[in-house]
Amino acid sequence: MFTRGRQIAQDPDAQAVARCRGGDTDAFGAIVERYQPMVGRVVARALRYPEDAEDVTQEVFIRAFRSLNTFRGDARFSTWLYRIALNTAMRHASKIARYESQRADPQADDTDWSERLPSDVAESPESVLWKRFSESAVRDAVHALPEKHRAVIILHFFENKSGEEIAEITGTRIGTVWSRIHYAVRKLRESLSEAL
Amino acid sequence: MAWGHVTNRLAGYLEGALSPAESRRVERHLETCDVCRSELENLRAASYVLKAAAPRVPAADDPGLWSRVRRELTAQPTPRRSVWRPALAPVAVVATAVFIFYANPFRTPVQETRVEHKPASAVPDTAEPQGLRDHTKPKGAAPPAGNLTLSSPKAEADKKPAVQPKTEIQRGDKLNVVAEKPSVPAITVPAPAVGAPISGEKVTPPTAARLTRATAPAPAPAAAPAPTGSFKAAEPSTESKPLVGAAGTSGGKVGLDRITDLAPNQSPGGALGFQAGIGRETNREDLRDLEAVASYYNFDSDADRQRAVRPMAKVSPTLGVEHTLFASPSQPLSPTEKKRARHILAGDERFEAGDNDGALKEYRSALAIRPDADVWFKLGSVYERANAVSQAVDAYQNSLKLAPRDKETATVLERLSNQGK
Numbered sequence: 372m373f374t375r376g377r378q379i380a381q382d383p384d385a386q387a388v389a390r391c392r393g394g395d396t397d398a399f400g401a402i403v404e405r406y407q408p409m410v411g412r413v414v415a416r417a418l419r420y421p422e423d424a425e426d427v428t429q430e431v432f433i434r435a436f437r438s439l440n441t442f443r444g445d446a447r448f449s450t451w452l453y454r455i456a457l458n459t460a461m462r463h464a465s466k467i468a469r470y471e472s473q474r475a476d477p478q479a480d481d482t483d484w485s486e487r488l489p490s491d492v493a494e495s496p497e498s499v500l501w502k503r504f505s506e507s508a509v510r511d512a513v514h515a516l517p518e519k520h521r522a523v524i525i526l527h528f529f530e531n532k533s534g535e536e537i538a539e540i541t542g543t544r545i546g547t548v549w550s551r552i553h554y555a556v557r558k559l560r561e562s563l564s565e566a567l
Numbered sequence: 568m569a570w571g572h573v574t575n576r577l578a579g580y581l582e583g584a585l586s587p588a589e590s591r592r593v594e595r596h597l598e599t600c601d602v603c604r605s606e607l608e609n610l611r612a613a614s615y616v617l618k619a620a621a622p623r624v625p626a627a628d629d630p631g632l633w634s635r636v637r638r639e640l641t642a643q644p645t646p647r648r649s650v651w652r653p654a655l656a657p658v659a660v661v662a663t664a665v666f667i668f669y670a671n672p673f674r675t676p677v678q679e680t681r682v683e684h685k686p687a688s689a690v691p692d693t694a695e696p697q698g699l700r701d702h703t704k705p706k707g708a709a710p711p712a713g714n715l716t717l718s719s720p721k722a723e724a725d726k727k728p729a730v731q732p733k734t735e736i737q738r739g740d741k742l743n744v745v746a747e748k749p750s751v752p753a754i755t756v757p758a759p760a761v762g763a764p765i766s767g768e769k770v771t772p773p774t775a776a777r778l779t780r781a782t783a784p785a786p787a788p789a790a791a792p793a794p795t796g797s798f799k800a801a802e803p804s805t806e807s808k809p810l811v812g813a814a815g816t817s818g819g820k821v822g823l824d825r826i827t828d829l830a831p832n833q834s835p836g837g838a839l840g841f842q843a844g845i846g847r848e849t850n851r852e853d854l855r856d857l858e859a860v861a862s863y864y865n866f867d868s869d870a871d872r873q874r875a876v877r878p879m880a881k882v883s884p885t886l887g888v889e890h891t892l893f894a895s896p897s898q899p900l901s902p903t904e905k906k907r908a909r910h911i912l913a914g915d916e917r918f919e920a921g922d923n924d925g926a927l928k929e930y931r932s933a934l935a936i937r938p939d940a941d942v943w944f945k946l947g948s949v950y951e952r953a954n955a956v957s958q959a960v961d962a963y964q965n966s967l968k969l970a971p972r973d974k975e976t977a978t979v980l981e982r983l984s985n986q987g988k
Contacts, residue, residue, distance in 0.1 A: 396640050403633045415624040425629060432636045466944075466975050497605065498612040509620040515919065527578070528617035534584050545579070552578040553606070556613045 384448035410456045416529040417460035419514045431456045504563045520555035574606045907936040923953045940970035
């Protein structure tokens with residue numbers, strides 16, 4: 372108990388959470404201010420259409436506040452919040468994908484991967500294949516993946532999270548993370564190849 | 568010939584995150600295995616392409632965010648459970664008794680009598696009495712092979728408007744179960760029979776049981792009028808267990824949190840503590856977040872994790888198969904729910920393949936086993952893509968009735984409504 376009290380005294384997140392639990396809604400404002408950049412970024416990257424990020428970011432914080440009862444304080448608040456952000460954004464993306472599959476892609480579709488791929492990998496047979504996929508097709512394929520595989524792709528390749536960080540966020544073993552990355556990439560290659 | 572492929576370690580190898588010994592083993596294997604070398608090349612090429620395809624995110628600067636969030640939060644109760652927990656314990660006891668009463672399969676003789684004498688009395692999926700959740704099918708669906716008896720679709724077409732049961736419990740209130748007359752307009756439910764053409768039919772709402780404040784001496788729950796039902800459980804169903812069946816659907820929020828508040832937080836993994844957070848947030852979206860949180864804190868063992876997600880799986884079983892991001896894949900589901908989940912997944916595949924008829928067939932089959940807001944939404948999506956707007960609206964409306972707080976569904980309905988104008 373003493374340890375927990377000392378942790379709260381030193382951790383601004385824990386302080387804010389404790390105040391929120393005490394009924395001080397305004398204490399959550401500090402959390403929103405502190406984590407807005409992080410949440411906004413992961414939400415935008417997990418969405419198929421980043422322009423929806425503002426609304427979804429708002430939803431993330433509302434959900435987080437309403438779930439504060441379940442935050443026990445024995446893990447980093449940022450990790451807990453990160454997971455809610457990813458979950459909310461992916462769910463939003465799934466819904467949008469269900470009924471707006473024909474929506475125009477706001478991004479340019481004239482990808483020229485040959486200028487982006489390093490020379491040491493640009494000529495491998497696999498690179499030749501991947502260079503044929505357009506940027507929007509790649510994003511579409513990512514968002515068509517099952518959620519647990521989409522999550523690792525977003526976290527690892529879009530968010531540049533390490534396997535260890537992904538394991539912490541998703542609550543899985545690191546071996547599972549590597550396995551999911553491999554499986555997801557293989558699925559992406561298959562679906563993109565079929566679409567060519 | 569190489570043995571023991573290392574494909575599941577290649578991502579870690581590329582990141583440089585493997586131990587030296589593991590890295591050496593991977594390298595030795597790569598020297599002799601064409602398959603794994605090819606996989607490594609694929610992963611490396613994909614890595615560059617995927618990183619380059621990452622959405623370009625502008626710097627987040629939303630000074631009005633907190634004011635908007637605060638406005639939403641102040642309109643909702645704050646998470647001060649400790650104040651309510653002791654006071655609501657008596658309420659939870661009564662609510663538990665009510666749920667057990669309605670979920671008791673051996674109480675069905677009353678329903679059976681009504682079915683036999685009033686075969687025209689149909690119960691829409693969205694209007695079932697709380698605590699007695701119909702795990703059958705929506706209107707007009709062919710009866711599932713097994714244990715359910717439905718009235719004929721023709722008879723159902725004569726029914727009265729549907730009503731959405733709702734729960735109003737205030738601190739310190741006594742609970743009484745009364746019959747409530749239907750009061751909202753009828754809804755049109757697409758006929759979910761497998762293979763049926765895209766069409767809709769009017770269905771009727773039943774009398775609905777409602778928990779209200781007791782203004783007069785409250786009769787015992789067992790003496791309350793039996794809810795009207797056009798179906799009956801021919802044999803006890805595993806789905807008819809109390810409590811969990813009613814939360815998370817159609818407004819049946821008699822406060823699962825309050826009920827489970829009675830249980831001490833005795834689970835080492837915090838499952839019960841987590842479960843106590845469900846009640847106020849019993850739509851499926853909130854469940855997702857709570858599920859993630861629960862599984863996070865129950866990561867120490869599969870047993871703990873399963874204990875955490877099991878209550879949610881009962882509230883929304885597809886969470887365990889279709890939507891679960893972080894829960895244990897070995898989460899147990901009943902064979903019926905597995906079958907239902909397979910229909911949903913098959914429907915998704917058909918939908919993604921552009922096969923409207925195939926998707927409709929699969930989703931209808933899932934709805935026939937047990938309707939929920941998600942599948943109704945999916946069905947609406949198919950109808951919408953098939954330009955069957957009226958059926959789409961009906962499906963979305965059914966979804967909204969089961970998940971009234973779902974802003975996405977409301978948005979879609981509004982958009983379709985505007986299109987109609």
